[in-house]
């Protein structure tokens with residue numbers, strides 16, 4: 476990207492003077508023909524990062540494919556808030572699958588396109604963390620194993636939000652959900668359970684796996700473009716703040732995603748054929764408490780007598796991520812981190 480002076484009055488905006496940049500350097504937000512795949516009429520909560528991420532992903536994919544895109548969507552908040560009968564907020568060929576089978580439906584669409592000689596039409600499957608990590612895992616693993624030509628996008632808000640904030644396999648330890656209440660000796664979600672789907676995807680040696688958050692939309696955009704350059708099975712896992720389920724301020728959705736990354740609790744990286752190829756280093760590390768304290772789902776860890784043992788276990792998990800993904804290249808034991 477060319478170095479360009481950005482006027483002061485534009486530095487606080489997400490577009491950061493986009494329209495002053497050369498056309499190829501502009502974000503999807505500044506694209507004159509932005510398709511607005513997810514448009515007015517949806518009923519997402521205020522501050523819903525899932526809505527923001529989905530629009531960003533699909534708008535970018537639309538541009539990358541010249542508008543030749545079809546989408547299969549698992550049941551979950553994204554599907555429910557966007558398609559209240561008889562309306563639809565989608566402006567892309569879009570099909571609602573079951574909770575469990577978005578990956579299989581997308582595979583079928585890709586196979587049909589291929590049989591018709593229309594490999595130019597690309598396919599995206601998308602779902603929440605419950606639809607991905609839990610009930611949809613079998614279909615997803617099959618899609619990976621067969622290396623079907625589909626990009627699967629998981630919008631990870633860390634619980635089953637659509638049905639009332641139940642725990643999923645992606646809910647973090649100690650988090651309070653409606654099925655892991657903040658009661659007893661070990662309140663909230665149990666430690667030592669759950670799964671990180673990007674690692675499972677990498678274990679299939681598929682062409683492309685990446686993680687991203689709504690805190691860095693240019694990075695998200697670049698990863699969608701990179702994913703669309705590949706053929707075969709690809710997986711994109713996006714951390715999306717949910718103000719309702721996390722108990723955060725609606726204005727803080729971007730900030731919370733940024734704190735997740737800076738605390739080390741959510742690693743941002745890319746991998747090809749099972750090997751990590753790039754990581755986003757943590758430039759200004761923050762204590763895990765800075766990320767946890769503003770969230771009501773972790774309120775039981777603080778107060779007059781903070782739960783030091785739970786906080787220590789969470790700190791250790793951030794340390795482990797930093798070590799494993801080399802998120803701080805200068806830290807001993809993490810030499811060789813890529814950027």
Ligand SMILES: Cc1ncc(C[n+]2csc(CCOP(=O)(O)OP(=O)(O)O)c2C)c(N)n1
Nearest residue numbers: 550551552574603604605606634635636637
């Ligand atoms: C077989 C089946 N079981 C349960 C449901 C009810 N259900 C619909 S969406 C949902 C939770 C979705 O959670 P997630 O995939 O994380 O998406 P989110 O709403 O959090 O974005 C559940 C349990 C269903 N539709 N089908």
Ligand code: SF4
Nearest residue numbers: 519520523552717719
């Ligand atoms: S419950 Fe959460 S994921 Fe669902 S629409 Fe509201 S903010 Fe978005």
Ligand SMILES: [Mg+2]
Nearest residue numbers: 603604634636
């Ligand atoms: Mg969810």
